[in-house]
Amino acid sequence: MLNTSLSSSEQRRLLRQAMKAKRLALSDAQQQFAANAILPHILTLVEQYQAQHIAFYQAFQGEISPQPAIDRLLKQGKKIYLPVLHPFSAHQLLFIAYQSPQDLSPNRFGILEPRLDVRKVLPFEQLDMLFLPLVACDKQGNRLGMGGGFYDRTLAQIPDVVSVGLAHRCQQVEQLPLESWDMPLQHLILGESE
Numbered sequence: 001m002l003n004t005s006l007s008s009s010e011q012r013r014l015l016r017q018a019m020k021a022k023r024l025a026l027s028d029a030q031q032q033f034a035a036n037a038i039l040p041h042i043l044t045l046v047e048q049y050q051a052q053h054i055a056f057y058q059a060f061q062g063e064i065s066p067q068p069a070i071d072r073l074l075k076q077g078k079k080i081y082l083p084v085l086h087p088f089s090a091h092q093l094l095f096i097a098y099q100s101p102q103d104l105s106p107n108r109f110g111i112l113e114p115r116l117d118v119r120k121v122l123p124f125e126q127l128d129m130l131f132l133p134l135v136a137c138d139k140q141g142n143r144l145g146m147g148g149g150f151y152d153r154t155l156a157q158i159p160d161v162v163s164v165g166l167a168h169r170c171q172q173v174e175q176l177p178l179e180s181w182d183m184p185l186q187h188l189i190l191g192e193s194e
């Protein structure tokens with residue numbers, strides 16, 4: 001996978017392109033299968049850490065969907081949050097409480113997010129667990145995202161949060177080309193698509 005004649009940023013760009021295409025090529029049935037396959041692993045980790053305030057995301061462009069877990073954890077009385085693009089601060093995320101699909105509208109990338117309501121913003125330090133989407137990951141738990149640095153910045157600001165990457169098995173490579181600011185994940189849950 002690594003081609004040493006290319007710079008790290010060029011390798012990362014090419015890997016992003018290839019892995020986004022892989023994700024998008026999965027059928028609806030494969031997506032459904034994978035989303036259900038990760039559900040028990042998510043529930044076990046939440047139980048293990050006794051997490052109360054938990055952030056997920058709304059899947060887009062072929063990302064593995066955490067929706068079955070969101071629905072189940074809401075029923076258990078957990079507090080669920082979703083990332084919202086900060087209105088003024090570039091490349092920063094806020095986490096807003098989520099209760100139902102009616103709370104959501106698309107942001108500038110077309111990703112569904114809760115409407116910004118200052119009363120629903122969670123201070124970073126209160127977040128117990130953060131489930132993150134990714135474009136590619138490796139066997140050491142390193143993560144490559146969409147390239148905005150949103151989650152790397154967030155993780156740098158919440159060093160104590162339990163970070164869990166969610167992905168399709170086909171998004172894992174042997175070793176990612178890394179940069180100094182990359183934040184490794186504590187856990188990785190990979191869904192088989194069939």
Ligand SMILES: Nc1nc2c(c(=O)[nH]1)N(C=O)[C@@H](CNc1ccc(C(=O)N[C@@H](CCC(=O)O)C(=O)O)cc1)CN2
Nearest residue numbers: 057058059060063083109111133145146147148150151
């Ligand atoms: N589901 C989900 N939500 C998420 C993320 C994510 O990766 N997945 N993010 C994780 O960071 C943040 C949003 N970051 C994003 C960064 C880049 C692009 C994107 O489509 N970039 C285009 C260029 C578009 C443009 O410049 O206008 C591209 O890569 O082609 C989308 C989301 C917050 N919410």
Ligand SMILES: Nc1ncnc2c1ncn2[C@@H]1O[C@H](COP(=O)(O)OP(=O)(O)OP(=O)(O)O)[C@@H](O)[C@H]1O
Nearest residue numbers: 143144145146147148149150151152153156179181
């Ligand atoms: N903690 C940080 N503080 C400031 N800048 C950062 C930080 N982390 C990453 N960046 C910047 O963000 C940009 C994108 O980083 P990178 O390509 O690693 O994003 P990514 O991990 O793919 O995206 P994301 O984290 O949003 O999923 C880089 O230019 C990097 O310098």
